[in-house]
Amino acid sequence: MIRTEGLKMEFRVGFFRKRVVALKGLTMEVKRGEVFGFLGPNGAGKTTTLKILMGLVHPTGGAAWLMSRPISDSSVKKNIGFLPEQPYFYDYLTAAEFMDLSGRLFGMRKKEREARAGELLDMVGLSGVKNLQLRKFSKGMQQRIGIAQALINDPELVVLDEPMSGLDPVGRKQVRDIILGLKDGGKTIFFSTHILPDVEVICDRVGILVRGELRAMGTVDELLSGTQVKSVEMTFAGVSGEEFSRLERMSSGMVTRGNETTAAFGDQEAARAAKRLVFESGGEIISLIPHKSSLEDLFMEEVGKGRK
Amino acid sequence: MKVYAIAINTFKEVIRDKIFYSLVFFAMLLLGSSVLLSTLTLGERSKIIEDLSLSSIEIFGVIISIFVGIGLVNKELEKKTIYIIISKPIKRWQFLLGKYLGLSLVLLSYISVMTVCYMLALYMYTNKLPWQTLMAVLLIYVELLVVTASAVLFSTFSTPTLSASYALALYVIGHMTEDLRGLAAKTGQAGVKAVLKFVYYFLPNLEDFNIKARTVHAIPVPAEYILMSVSYGLMYVMAILALSVLVFQRRNFK
Numbered sequence: 001m002i003r004t005e006g007l008k009m010e011f012r013v014g015f016f017r018k019r020v021v022a023l024k025g026l027t028m029e030v031k032r033g034e035v036f037g038f039l040g041p042n043g044a045g046k047t048t049t050l051k052i053l054m055g056l057v058h059p060t061g062g063a064a065w066l067m068s069r070p071i072s073d074s075s076v077k078k079n080i081g082f083l084p085e086q087p088y089f090y091d092y093l094t095a096a097e098f099m100d101l102s103g104r105l106f107g108m109r110k111k112e113r114e115a116r117a118g119e120l121l122d123m124v125g126l127s128g129v130k131n132l133q134l135r136k137f138s139k140g141m142q143q144r145i146g147i148a149q150a151l152i153n154d155p156e157l158v159v160l161d162e163p164m165s166g167l168d169p170v171g172r173k174q175v176r177d178i179i180l181g182l183k184d185g186g187k188t189i190f191f192s193t194h195i196l197p198d199v200e201v202i203c204d205r206v207g208i209l210v211r212g213e214l215r216a217m218g219t220v221d222e223l224l225s226g227t228q229v230k231s232v233e234m235t236f237a238g239v240s241g242e243e244f245s246r247l248e249r250m251s252s253g254m255v256t257r258g259n260e261t262t263a264a265f266g267d268q269e270a271a272r273a274a275k276r277l278v279f280e281s282g283g284e285i286i287s288l289i290p291h292k293s294s295l296e297d298l299f300m301e302e303v304g305k306g307r308k
Numbered sequence: 309m310k311v312y313a314i315a316i317n318t319f320k321e322v323i324r325d326k327i328f329y330s331l332v333f334f335a336m337l338l339l340g341s342s343v344l345l346s347t348l349t350l351g352e353r354s355k356i357i358e359d360l361s362l363s364s365i366e367i368f369g370v371i372i373s374i375f376v377g378i379g380l381v382n383k384e385l386e387k388k389t390i391y392i393i394i395s396k397p398i399k400r401w402q403f404l405l406g407k408y409l410g411l412s413l414v415l416l417s418y419i420s421v422m423t424v425c426y427m428l429a430l431y432m433y434t435n436k437l438p439w440q441t442l443m444a445v446l447l448i449y450v451e452l453l454v455v456t457a458s459a460v461l462f463s464t465f466s467t468p469t470l471s472a473s474y475a476l477a478l479y480v481i482g483h484m485t486e487d488l489r490g491l492a493a494k495t496g497q498a499g500v501k502a503v504l505k506f507v508y509y510f511l512p513n514l515e516d517f518n519i520k521a522r523t524v525h526a527i528p529v530p531a532e533y534i535l536m537s538v539s540y541g542l543m544y545v546m547a548i549l550a551l552s553v554l555v556f557q558r559r560n561f562k
Contacts, residue, residue: 011562054395057560074397082395088387090317092324104313105396149392 001067001157001188002030002053008061009048009212022048024212025062030190030205035183037199038192040209041303046192047085049209050161054082066157078106081150085161085192087142091135095126095145098134102149113152120148124178140171147178158182160191164198176202196296206295208302215302223298229290230297232271235262239283250274260286310398311406318410322376328414335368335422343429354434358524361426362444366520368422369415369452370479376414377459378471380407381556390561401553408460408549415452419445443534444523450541451517455479457548458512464555481507482514512544 009023023045030036040046051057053064055071069076089098096117103113121127124144129137137145143163150158163179164172172195179189179202193199199206200220207217216223231252237259239247244261248254250270251263265271268290278285322328342360346353381404384390393403423445431437458478462471481488485508492504516537519529 051391051561054391056391056394057562058558074399077395077397080395082391084388084391084395086388087392088389089392090321090389092321093317097320101313101317102392102396105310105393105398107309107397 001032002028002036002065002190003068004028004049004053004062004064006062007049007052007059007064009045009052009057010060022212023052023059026209026212026214027062028207028214028217030188032188033183033186034204035179035189035202036191037203037206038190038209039194039196039199039206039299040192041194043211044209045212046209047161050082050084050159050192053159054080078153079156081153081155081158083143083146083150083158083160083163086166087146089134089142089145089149092133094131094133095121095137096130098145099130099149099152102152106153108153116152116154117148120151123181124148125174140167140174143167143171143175147175151182155187157188157190160189162193163191164193164195172198196294196299200295208299210303210305215305216298220295224293224295229268229292231291232265232268233262233287233289233291234265234271234274234278235260235286235288236278237261237284237286239278239281243277243281243283247274247277250277311402311409314393314398314403314406315410315413318380318407319413322411322414323417325376328372328376331368331372332418332421335364335418336425338364338368339422339426339429343433346433354430354436354438355524357426357430357433358438358441359520361422361429362441362448362520362524365419365422365426365445366448366451369419369448370455372415372418373411373452373456374459374472374475374479376411377456378463378468378475380411380460381463382468382471385561388561394561400556404460404464404553404556405549408457411456412453415449415456419449419452438523438526440526440529441520441523443529444520447517447519447534447537447541450538451514453545454482454512454514454517454541454548457545457552461548461552461555464552464559478511479514482512483518484515485511485513486515512541516540 005027007023007026009021011020011022012018013020026045026049038046038049048057052059053066053071055074055077064071066076067079090101093101099117099121100113103117108116118127121130124147126141126144126148129141134142134145143166147160147163150160160179163175167175176198179191182189183202203220205217205219206223208215239261247263250265250273252266254261254263263274265274271288271290275285275288339361342357342364345360346356349356384393394400423442427437455475455478459471459475462474466474488504489508492501492508495501495504522529
């Protein structure tokens with residue numbers, strides 16, 4: 001669906017035309033029917049990549065294809081829907097007018113435009129305010145109308161730039177549900193984000209971009225396989241005196257709240273020993289949670305590597 | 309179809325903007341004041357009204373052309389609305405042409421409304437309808453089309469403030485190109501002569517579109533002259549727009 005090869009982008013900024021490299025030879029692929037999460041800290045080059053794919057900026061090197069056609073071929077855009085980061089719309093238009101304009105730009109007929117716009121406004125829950133000017137829309141509503149306009153042409157590939165940023169938990173859940181709905185409908189979704197918990201829930205594969213370089217790519221499980229249990233957290237009650245002091249020495253940190261104490265142990269071996277000690281001293285274990293590396297740890301590690 | 313969609317959207321954009329109405333309001337005010345001023349004159353009242361009205365239609369038209377024209381592309385870039393448009397299957401030249409036609413449509417409505425008001429005012433106060441001045445209005449419109457195209461061109465590569473200054477300078481110099489030619493004939497220095505001649509041939513001769521005085525004083529203007537001026541203006545517009553597209557095509561939207 002999307003393929004890039006050695007994609008490079010350089011900008012010249014400021015009075016002295018200082019060179020800024022936004023992308024250092026990005027090579028990646030997004031397959032048909034998958035939800036691909038494009039991760040990276042701010043300024044990593046995610047938006048630049050998306051803009052290149054959408055023909056908004058011209059790359060300074062490398063090549064990219066959308067549905068096996070080069071990005072310079074604007075006819076390919078017929079089958080693509082795009083939502084830019086923090087989208088701004090024509091705020092003097094009403095929701096219905098804006099959807100109509102989007103449909104016109106795809107050369108859709110009036111009947112088709114109206115039917116599709118109605119359907120989509122329903123889907124994103126905005127049909128009640130379709131005659132309201134967009135300037136009166138809240139941030140969440142703007143994001144939803146943005147998604148609706150991106151789907152007007154029933155695209156095969158949906159590209160979303162930070163679809164969840166700036167939304168409250170309810171808004172994020174709505175966007176997540178829309179993405180999952182699209183996936184069920186057989187669409188390919190490529191979106192950039194830095195909201196990691198969402199990625200783990202909805203993405204088939206992810207790519208991590210740091211300072212213009214792709215550091216990792218694969219399914220979430222692939223990326224996290226090989227990571228060990230990092231620590232074990234145990235909450236217990238009813239232990240006191242000498243045993244309590246021993247537990248404190250074994251753990252890497254301990255917090256007591258009321259009768260309950262939560263202790264962290266560096267590995268499973270230490271946790272097992274602690275568990276035995278609690279039982280032997282007549283105490284009670286309330287919970288025992290092993291912590292594996294999360295996508296967030298991997299992300300932080302990859303971002304950190306570059307800094308060193 | 310796509311050009312039409314962008315043009316209609318641009319038309320809505322300008323028509324729903326308060327700035328447009330305040331400009332039209334001031335143009336009307338000036339038109340009204342021409343009636344008031346005419347009462348102070350000893351000569352023919354109608355000439356004062358015609359003269360002042362035509363001039364105010366032109367001046368406010370130029371202000372709308374330049375200040376709305378430079379915003380056409382810049383606003384889209386600044387508000388990033390262009391991302392939504394360019395990511396759809398539309399070519400950049402279609403976008404630019406649509407924007408231009410949208411504003412041309414606004415100017416056409418503006419000039420029509422103003423002309424109707426002006427004719428009405430004249431009829432009410434002098435009982436005359438000077439139809440020949442409509443030719444002057446036509447050429448004012450063609451002039452506005454040229455000024456708008458240049459505002460669009462400047463805004464494809466420059467900031468709003470600079471674009472406005474360039475477009476305004478072009479308007480002023482465009483009205484003085486005859487003087488430039490005269491100066492070129494008189495100067496002895498070859499370098500200065502070449503520069504002046506270049507400016508004369510390169511910049512639009514906007515004075516060509518000015519037949520206000522002639523129509524007000526009922527001096528006949530040959531139909532061929534009008535036809536030539538209109539063709540000249542439209543060709544100039546096409547050339548400027550082609551240049552704008554060339555610049556816009558290469559632009560990165562950061």
